[in-house]
Amino acid sequence: MGVIRVTVRGHVAKYFPQEQDSFDFPADRALTALELLRALNVDPLLIMGVSVNGAKQPKDALINLGDEVLFFSPPAGG
């Protein structure tokens, strides 16, 4: 068992569990960002972008235990 460090950037944090924008997600294996979002009961369409350990990645990128994943909110236009 390990954890994935999750940070949510911007306004969609309110749709994450307990409206948290930073938390550890316990996991027993590596997950894709899509799998992680579904496990958190968050529609992946809410997320504009994903970064894993500081590098931008697609939503199907694999996140290993101990990694830090950042989820970006969509901005709201001009």
Place this chain on the structure above:
Amino acid sequence: MNGYAGNILRVNLTDRTHQILPLPASLARDFIGGRGFVAKLMWDEIPAGADPLGPENKIIVAPGPLTGAFLPGAGKLEWGAKSPATGGYGDSNIGGHIAPEVKYAGFDAIIIEGQASEPVYLYINDFNIELRSAAHLWGQGALQCEAALKTELGEEFQICTIGPAGENKVLFACISHDFGRQAGRTGIAAVMGSKNLKAMAVHGTKSIPLADPAATLEVGKQMFAACFSKPGFEEWTPQGTAGVTNWVNEVGAFPTRNFTSGFFPKYENINGEALVTRIKVTDKACYGCPIPCGKYSRVRKPNYDMHVEGPEYETIALIGGNTEIDNIEDVAYANYIQDELGLDSISGGNVVGFAMECFEKGIIKSEAIGGRTLRFGSVEDFVWLSEEIAYRRGIGNILADGVKKASEFFGQGSERFAIQVKGLEWSGYEARFAPAMMLSYITADVGAHHNRSWAITFDVATGRDKLEGKAKRVTELQHIRPLFDMLCLCRLQWVELGFELEWYPKIFQAVTGQNRTWDELLSFSERVWNLTRCFSLREVPGFGRSADYPPARFMEEPIPDGPTAGKFLPREVIDRLLDEYYEIRGWDARGIPTAGKLSALGLGFAEATVAPLRG
């Protein structure tokens, strides 16, 4: 009064006089500032039934109580007038650097009335107020005119201008400032043009009284620090609002081909990455802004070499996807042309897209436009038509009145795809599979604009096929976002970074000395929302529920392709959304505030006007 300059400037263009009047304490107490001042002064000052382009219409300009103080994003200036586009309440705000200058000059509001007999510009240097000849500026582009006045007056003056479109009273002309910031919506620049007012130049050196200067400095410092440390700060800034382009396509909400579709297959050629890698020179921020959304760009092609601020998301959506111009260089070029002409690029892109569909359907024939074409995807056709509109030449004279009036002229079913509400063209989110966003657009007080309530993430989060809770959330957002316009703050720190709303009552108290909770401040916003509704009820015959529907395309035509293919919101769904929305608002089934609601909000003075409309 702490937080306020304490004065209102009244300028009469007809007799070339001005008065400096004390700011009524009741106005500040009950309507806060900015949009609140605009709404109340429009109600009081503009005679019922005034011609929007006649001398009896008035332009109200107002900063807010936090304008010019030390906090992030305190640089918005609110403009208002009876809208020539909708006939009802109109406002639009502008960033840049002019709002603090108005405040430092000593004014919490400016009322501009009458009509000059010849072109003038309004010169404000503290209490030295003059109407100066603009004969040498008339005919100049909006950006060109600002440069000329900077040369004439000095860099310390902050300047708003109109371009040829405003001079020619195009109903979606915009006010320009800081070489690329615009008060774009509702056609207030056309009102300036009708008054022969080419520009307003402002310089101020006065102080603003603060309730607690030390607390203002301390809370302001904390707010800046909180902003800089916010997750997302570094990622959001490089692309600014253009960064949302991919996501809007992913959710199928990107205006494409005059809102035929919500997905533009070539979006990667006009998105934020294309902007950053191919044309961006640097970031550009407004007064006191730690998260510069402005992108200053340069485009060099064989036939042009120009600089432009932008394109930001809305321009990418309306000039790019909506007219299918599929490369960022041409989108930026078309953006520059409309900026210089003084056209709002949201309505501008929407109107050109409408005309292109009319051409494609044979409603506008080639022989009617001198043998030319109006093809989707053609930047040459886009630029040509923009100029025809700005100078009201030929078919441009019809389109210069916006898609609603143009479709009434063209007929042949074109009103079905005239994408507007209340006469204001729809902005950058296709909403046929986003009920909360749809409700946001159709109930926005100025017409189809996204800035009153941006609810598309709420739709995605709570289920786009569900209606429950949508009206409630839209109502909440319609109080939160316009409150920023009353305080004259940029809301992007909150929207884009998730900056906590709890900061704002703290700084409001430090500046004004008034101890208000956020919910109390929201109640002022609800008051203003109802007052603007009453204004439009007073001014627009038959206004009410009938003005709250989207065009037929959105209620009857399924989206043909992309991730939202097959979706649309039929009229019965719109009716259900409106019924729930009116009930939450305390309005009757015709969309008219009840007597009880007006009384509860301190708007009893509007009851005599509104009561006869209830029947």
